[in-house]
Amino acid sequence: MIKKRWLQFFLTYTLIGVLVAYIIIKLFPGMVGDNRPTIVFNEAPPRADSTLTSDSGPVSYASAVEAATPAVVNVYTSKVVSQQINPLFNDPLFRRFFGDIQIPDKRMENSLGSGVIVSKNGYLLTNNHVITGADEILVGLKDGRTATATVVGTDPESDLAVLSINLEELTSINLGQSDDLRVGDVVLAVGNPFGVGQTVTLGIVSATGRSHLGINTFEDFIQTDAAINPGNSGGALIDARGNLVGINTAIFSRSGGSQGIGFAIPVDIAKLALKQILQFGHVVRGWLGIEPQDISAQLAESFGLNDTKGVIVAGVLRNGPADQAGIRPGDIITTIAGKPIRDSQQVLQIISQTEPDTKVAIDILRNGNQETLSAKVTQRPAPNTLPH
Secondary structure (H helix, E strand, O other): HHHHHHHHHHHHHHHHHHHHHHHHHHHHHHHHOOOOOOOOOOOOOOOHHHHHHOOOOOOHHHHHHHHHHHHEEEEEEEEEEEEEHHHHHOOOOHHHHHHOOOOOEEEEEEEEEEEEOOOOOOOEEEEEEHHHHEEEEEEEEOOOOOOEEEEEEOOOOOOOEEEEOOOOOOOOOOOHHHHOOOOEEEEEEEOOOOOOOOEEEEEEEEEEEOOOOOOOOOOOOEOOOOOOOOOOOOOEEEEOOOOOOEEEEEEEEOOOOOOOOEEEEHHHHHHHHHHHHHHHHOOOOOEEOOEEOOOOHHHHOOOOOOOOOEEEEEEEOOOHHHHOOOOOOEEEEEOOOEOOOOOHHHHHHHHOOOOOOOOEEEEEOOOEEEEEEEEEEEOOHHHOOOOO
């Protein structure tokens, strides 16, 4: 009898234990001690089939191209250049055997680039180096029409030029915002590479704010791997909606052809240059009259600095704005108008974008002591009149 009760007791509590364990496992699985790693995925939402149409997304950029390409033009330039005549042609012995051969001392030189119509009343943007020294500029539209272009104004320091043509019913491109570009955004380069005809190439934004390339005085380039070749200069860099985001300018290449490193002037810079050229005939920039120098690790150590931020004033123009503000060679500029300074290119950009006759606060380090000076920015002289 006792044995039977003990067996009943054992089975009853065993069953209760199994039920309790089952409930714990179901309600609190983490208490069981499973050592398997838990992986959490950030899964993208499923893409609806409606987005994969023939004119959008990764399938096709035809709509963007159709909207932008009528505003992209070919720019043909020609100029008369002098050529040296070999002295042999004037030698009496040569003339005795070959007679008087008339060799022209001038020849016509042609070149090719691209441009972008930005206004229906005939204003175009292109690169300054496309039209420099040209005696005649001819613009060819996608619809087959041609027109002689006149130069409205140029800005060699940013390599931009504004042209004008007199044609009716022009298609202008929509201007985007280059400040909104992110690395990885899809862009397309439109132009006339090698004179083969209008061509579109696809890539992404590889970087923004590229400088220290030695291409222009003022550099703030969009870098892209969209193929840019000779003849693309001055053409359009557009986004996936067909809006202009840059003016194709240069390539980095060891062979002369595209190697996936191309540079474009942001449209926000080009737009400002366009407005000022139309208003003043040139681009208006601020100027301090200093020669800034980047701080290397060795210079930072010799000056007792903790890092390489800021710039050293290597030179100051006598009686210039910086000189009148009390800035001296050897000073270390740390901030301008409250903006921390990283390098000399940033100094150039901040000052050039400051309206002339504006006073700016400049924080400097001099002999280890911090000072704040006030400088009145003046208008930057023309490139050919800048002191050396």
